[in-house]
Amino acid sequence: SFISIIANHPGSYVDIGGEVFLEAENTSAEIISRTVVYGGENIARGKIIAKAPKVKGHLECQGLMLSDKGNMRAIPELNSYFSDVELTHEAAVGKIAKEEVEYLMARGLSEDEAVSLIVKGFLTIKIEGIPPALQEKIDKTLEIAKSGF
Numbered sequence: 001s002f003i004s005i006i007a008n009h010p011g012s013y014v015d016i017g018g019e020v021f022l023e024a025e026n027t028s029a030e031i032i033s034r035t036v037v038y039g040g041e042n043i044a045r046g047k048i049i050a051k052a053p054k055v056k057g058h059l060e061c062q063g064l065m066l067s068d069k070g071n072m073r074a075i076p077e078l079n080s081y082f083s084d085v086e087l088t089h090e091a092a093v094g095k096i097a098k099e100e101v102e103y104l105m106a107r108g109l110s111e112d113e114a115v116s117l118i119v120k121g122f123l124t125i126k127i128e129g130i131p132p133a134l135q136e137k138i139d140k141t142l143e144i145a146k147s148g149f
Contacts, residue, residue, distance in 0.1 A: 019049070
């Protein structure tokens with residue numbers, strides 16, 4: 001798995017991605033990208049190439065636009081040389097739904113708290129099999145990054 005979590009601020013330019021070659025039968029790969037854009041420009045690239053039979057690959061690019069001062073591009077690419085492979089991708093760029101914020105505000109959160117909670121949930125990716133100590137460091141980093149927004 002290749003996982004990236006990015007926060008773009010005004011004036012920043014981030015062009016990130018991964019490329020995976022599946023060259024052995026029955027192998028698999030996953031590329032996951034989560035981006036929150038407060039400004040600046042972000043390009044999320046991902047490419048999975050099936051060069052062997054019976055392989056699986058999934059590519060996910062999700063972007064959350066929190067400002068009109070930024071630009072987000074998702075560029076997924078799947079390429080197969082065999083017919084018995086399973087390659088999938090999903091890409092989405094959007095904003096926080098007003099209804100989600102209103103729902104949380106109706107339960108006592110301020111607008112800022114509601115937006116912060118939604119962003120944290122969007123950026124939270126639990127990685128199967130990751131050591132607890134590493135997951136704790138990832139969670140701390142997200143908290144620090146969130147407080148800087």
